[in-house]
Amino acid sequence: MSDRLPGFSTLAVHAGAQPDPTTGARATPIYQTTSFVFNDADHAASLFGLQAFGNIYTRIGNPTNAVLEERVAALEGGTAALAVASGHAAQVVVLQQLLQPGDEFIAARKLYGGSINQFTHAFKSFGWNVVWADPDDIASFERAVTPRTKAIFIESIANPAGSITDIEAISTVARKAGVPLIVDNTLASPYLIRPIDHGADIVVHSLTKFLGGHGNSLGGIIVDAGTFDWSTGGKYPMLSEPRPEYHGIRLQETFGNFAFAIACRVLGLRDLGPALSPFNAFMILTGIETLPLRMQRHCDNAKAVAEFLAGHPAVASVSYAGLPSDKYNQLARKYAPRGAGAVFTFSLKGGYDAGVSLVSKLQLFSHLANVGDTRSLVIHPASTTHSQLDDAAKIKSGAGPDVVRLSVGIEDKEDLIADLEQALGA
Numbered sequence: 001m002s003d004r005l006p007g008f009s010t011l012a013v014h015a016g017a018q019p020d021p022t023t024g025a026r027a028t029p030i031y032q033t034t035s036f037v038f039n040d041a042d043h044a045a046s047l048f049g050l051q052a053f054g055n056i057y058t059r060i061g062n063p064t065n066a067v068l069e070e071r072v073a074a075l076e077g078g079t080a081a082l083a084v085a086s087g088h089a090a091q092v093v094v095l096q097q098l099l100q101p102g103d104e105f106i107a108a109r110k111l112y113g114g115s116i117n118q119f120t121h122a123f124k125s126f127g128w129n130v131v132w133a134d135p136d137d138i139a140s141f142e143r144a145v146t147p148r149t150k151a152i153f154i155e156s157i158a159n160p161a162g163s164i165t166d167i168e169a170i171s172t173v174a175r176k177a178g179v180p181l182i183v184d185n186t187l188a189s190p191y192l193i194r195p196i197d198h199g200a201d202i203v204v205h206s207l208t209k210f211l212g213g214h215g216n217s218l219g220g221i222i223v224d225a226g227t228f229d230w231s232t233g234g235k236y237p238m239l240s241e242p243r244p245e246y247h248g249i250r251l252q253e254t255f256g257n258f259a260f261a262i263a264c265r266v267l268g269l270r271d272l273g274p275a276l277s278p279f280n281a282f283m284i285l286t287g288i289e290t291l292p293l294r295m296q297r298h299c300d301n302a303k304a305v306a307e308f309l310a311g312h313p314a315v316a317s318v319s320y321a322g323l324p325s326d327k328y329n330q331l332a333r334k335y336a337p338r339g340a341g342a343v344f345t346f347s348l349k350g351g352y353d354a355g356v357s358l359v360s361k362l363q364l365f366s367h368l369a370n371v372g373d374t375r376s377l378v379i380h381p382a383s384t385t386h387s388q389l390d391d392a393a394k395i396k397s398g399a400g401p402d403v404v405r406l407s408v409g410i411e412d413k414e415d416l417i418a419d420l421e422q423a424l425g426a
């Protein structure tokens, strides 16, 4: 064996996986079972008391899911990870470990439309209060900090316009406030940005998007950076205080730099229940093997499409951080030197009606509410994903009435450009 540390593409194929010890199967098997036989009564008791690691029941853990967890933890540079049923489930499970009713968290205003809804409505009913800040104005995060602030939540590459967030600057605010920084890295994937390298304490993903990559399986994941000290000032009792259901152990004390991932599993997943199906874990693992190849092609195609649109007479403006003229280009060069992702927006001179018409004329681009598929996708956020927001909030979150969002796939870029040309011109 050489002492070289494996590179990103090698990890994408191999991390967490071994040939199956019983059958020799080289691909990770789908362990389609709800439960696992104990060796004996002592073994069962030690598993339930968290004194030993092992499989009990698929709601809490599964060997196929474990390979996925180890792989994404390796790609993100974290200490451990927990796979769950969807990106939204990951967000609930993370915040459940951090917030008590009446607590607050600060979130960047530019977010996936579903996250804006989840934070505004569902989380409010749990007594978790979101305070919005502007990712382009770092001081707005500082101003939002109160004694009840328990976390800061941002997207690395933000929906819908593909803007780049200054993770290091916001991490400095989080450090000063003594709260963890949570980064939703869905649109970048660890191939483009590794938020932990820039100060993130927790990374979440919708695996449904670029990591799975083929538009066929929902999933989510939480990565623990192992960087945050949960013991300070009793601010995070789920982690620092004795757990009555586990013989009074304190998770931070017992599990150290992967205590957060353990809390998400044994308190979040166990009690809330959003387990990932092992079949979906298998599909997503297969997708991750080609992540570096796909992601580079997504970015190269997106840049070519953005350049074409920027030169088209029907287009008023293009927001793609990979264009040298874009206001996020400096940040893109710093955080995402391999490419600025494949999700971005542009606006049409013809406004709302032109947006609706374009979407109906495109043939190769599918009109649907998803991103990060091999196929190219298009949506008009103002009439769909962001339709619940009022006009001012739409504009603030980058989803004004004239805006169209693309998720550029891995087809031939010439075909994508030809499709846009016919739809814009006709």
Ligand SMILES: *Cc1c(COP(=O)(O)O)cnc(C)c1O
Binding pocket: 085, 086, 087, 088, 089, 112, 114, 115, 155, 159, 184, 186, 187, 205, 206, 207, 208, 209, 218, 219, 220, 371
């Ligand atoms: C899709 C998405 C989510 C939600 O993920 P689901 O898997 O659909 O629950 C969260 N954040 C971002 C950036 C997304 O694109």
